Amino acid sequence: MFGIVSASVIVLLALNLRRALVDHPYRARAFWTAVGGLTLLALIGESIITDLTGSSPTTSYAVWLGGAAVWGLIFFGLYGWIWSNVAVAVEADFFNRDVLWWKRGGVYIAPALVVVSYAFFNLPPWWTIPQSGPLLDVFNGLFYGAVVYATVALAISYWRIKDMRIKTYTKWVVLSIAALFAIIFLAPDPLALLAGFAWFFCMYKSVSSLAIKTRRLESDSGSSP
Amino acid sequence: MVSTGVASLDQILNDGYPDRSSVLVLGQSGLGKQALGYSFVSSGLKQGDYCLYVTHKPVSDIIRDMKGFGVAGLVQPEWIASSGSPLKCDLRDATSISYNVKQALQRNSGRRVRVVTDVLSPLLVLNPSESMYSYWSQLADEVKKYDAVLLALGDEEMHTQATIASMEHIFDGVIELKLFEEGLTVTPVLRVKQMLGMPPQHGWFRFSFSHGIMEVTPNVAK
Numbered sequence: 001m002f003g004i005v006s007a008s009v010i011v012l013l014a015l016n017l018r019r020a021l022v023d024h025p026y027r028a029r030a031f032w033t034a035v036g037g038l039t040l041l042a043l044i045g046e047s048i049i050t051d052l053t054g055s056s057p058t059t060s061y062a063v064w065l066g067g068a069a070v071w072g073l074i075f076f077g078l079y080g081w082i083w084s085n086v087a088v089a090v091e092a093d094f095f096n097r098d099v100l101w102w103k104r105g106g107v108y109i110a111p112a113l114v115v116v117s118y119a120f121f122n123l124p125p126w127w128t129i130p131q132s133g134p135l136l137d138v139f140n141g142l143f144y145g146a147v148v149y150a151t152v153a154l155a156i157s158y159w160r161i162k163d164m165r166i167k168t169y170t171k172w173v174v175l176s177i178a179a180l181f182a183i184i185f186l187a188p189d190p191l192a193l194l195a196g197f198a199w200f201f202c203m204y205k206s207v208s209s210l211a212i213k214t215r216r217l218e219s220d221s222g223s224s225p
Numbered sequence: 226m227v228s229t230g231v232a233s234l235d236q237i238l239n240d241g242y243p244d245r246s247s248v249l250v251l252g253q254s255g256l257g258k259q260a261l262g263y264s265f266v267s268s269g270l271k272q273g274d275y276c277l278y279v280t281h282k283p284v285s286d287i288i289r290d291m292k293g294f295g296v297a298g299l300v301q302p303e304w305i306a307s308s309g310s311p312l313k314c315d316l317r318d319a320t321s322i323s324y325n326v327k328q329a330l331q332r333n334s335g336r337r338v339r340v341v342t343d344v345l346s347p348l349l350v351l352n353p354s355e356s357m358y359s360y361w362s363q364l365a366d367e368v369k370k371y372d373a374v375l376l377a378l379g380d381e382e383m384h385t386q387a388t389i390a391s392m393e394h395i396f397d398g399v400i401e402l403k404l405f406e407e408g409l410t411v412t413p414v415l416r417v418k419q420m421l422g423m424p425p426q427h428g429w430f431r432f433s434f435s436h437g438i439m440e441v442t443p444n445v446a447k
Binding site for chain 2: 012016017019020021022023024025026027092094095096162163164165166211212213214215217
C-alpha cells in the first residue's frame with residue numbers, strides 16, 4: 001500500500017509539473033518522471049501477477065499480454081526516465097560538452113538496445129527461442145549496458161553542472177538509480193528492503209526538487225497581493 | 226515602445242518594452258524565458274528590425290527550440306553562438322562577447338535593434354560578480370546610445386539574492402517568472418517587477434503557451 005501511494009504521489013506531482021513547464025527537455029523530464037512512478041506501480045502489479053500465475057511459463061495470451069505491458073513500462077519507464085535526465089543535464093552544461101558521445105550516437109543506440117532486449121524478454125509464449133542460458137546473459141547485458149551507460153553519462157554531467165538546482169536534482173536521480181541497482185542485486189536478501197526504502201526516499205527527493213514551486217507570491221511591498 | 230511579440234504582455238507593459246532600454250527576465254530553467262526571447266526576436270524580424278541573438282548554445286539547438294515554439298521563420302537573426310555562426314560566443318572570453326555586441330549596435334545604428342542573450346547567468350557563475358556588474362552596466366549603457374532594446378535571460382536560482390538584487394539595479398526592467406503552487410495544481414506566473422516609465426507593479430499574471438503562442442492572463446494570480 002505504501003508503494004502504491006508513494007508511486008501515485010510521484011505520478012501526480014510530475015504530471016502537474018509537466019503541465020506547468022514550458023521548455024521541451026524539462027517537460028519531457030517531468031513526463032518520464034511520471035512514467036517512472038507508473039513503473040513503480042507496474043513493478044507492484046507484476047509481483048501481483050506473478051503471485052496469481054506462479055513463476056511457471058504460461059501460454060495464456062492474456063497473461064502474456066499483461067506481462068508484456070508491465071515489463072514494457074519497467075523497461076521503457078526506467079530507461080526513459082534516465083534518458084530524459086541526461087538530456088536536461090547535457091542541456092544545463094554551459095559548455096555544451098558531449099558526455100560519452102551521448103549526442104553523437106549514444107542517445108539513439110542505447111534506446112535501441114533497450115528495445116531489442118525488451119523484445120527478447122517479451123517474446124510470445126509460442127515462440128521457440130529458449131529464454132535462458134548464454135542468450136539470456138547477452139540480452140540482459142544489452143539492457144543493463146544501456147542503463148549503466150546512461151547512468152554514467154548522467155553522473156559525469158552531474159559533476160559538470162553549475163546550476164545548483166539541477167545539480168541537486170541530478171544527484172537524487174543518480175542515487176535513485178544506484179538504489180534500484182542495489183535492490184536488483186541484493187534481492188532476496190533482507191538488505192534489499194533497506195535499498196527499497198532508500199529508492200523511495202531518493203525518488204521522492206528527486207521529484208520534489210524537479211522544479212522550485214512557491215506557495216506565496218510576494219508583491220513589491222513584501223506582502224501577498 | 227518596442228513590442229514584446231506577445232500581445233497580452235504588450236497590453237500589460239503599455240505597448241511593449243521601453244525604447245532604449247535593457248530588460249532582465251528572471252526565472253528557473255524550463256519556465257519559458259527563452260520563449261519570451263524568441264517571441265521578441267520573431268516580432269522584430271517581422272518588422273524589419275535588426276535582431277541579434279547571443280547564446281552559449283549552438284545555433285542549431287536554438288533554431289530547433291524556436292521551431293518547437295513555432296517562431297522560426299525564413300529570416301533569421303544574426304547569431305553570436307557557441308557554434309554554427311561566424312561570430313563565436315566563448316564564455317571564457319566575456320570581453321569578446323560584449324565587443325561583438327557593441328560592434329553590431331554600431332553597424333546598425335540607423336535601425337531599430339533587438340538583442341536577446343542567455344549568457345548572463347553563465348557569465349555570472351564563471352566570473353567574479355563585481356566584474357560582471359560593471360560588464361552588464363556598460364552593456365546596458367551602450368544600448369541606450371542606440372535605438373535598441375536588450376533582453377537578458379537569467380536563471381534566478383543560480384545566483385544569490387544579493388547578486389540578483391544588484392543585477393536588477395542595472396536593468397531598466399525586470400520580469401520575473403515563477404511556478405505558483407495552489408493546492409495540487411502548479412501554475413506558471415509572471416510579474417513585471419520594475420519597468421522604466423511604469424509605476425511599480427504588484428500583480429502576478431498566469432501565463433500559458435498554446436501552439437507556441439504565449440498568453441498572459443491579466444490579474445488572476447493572487
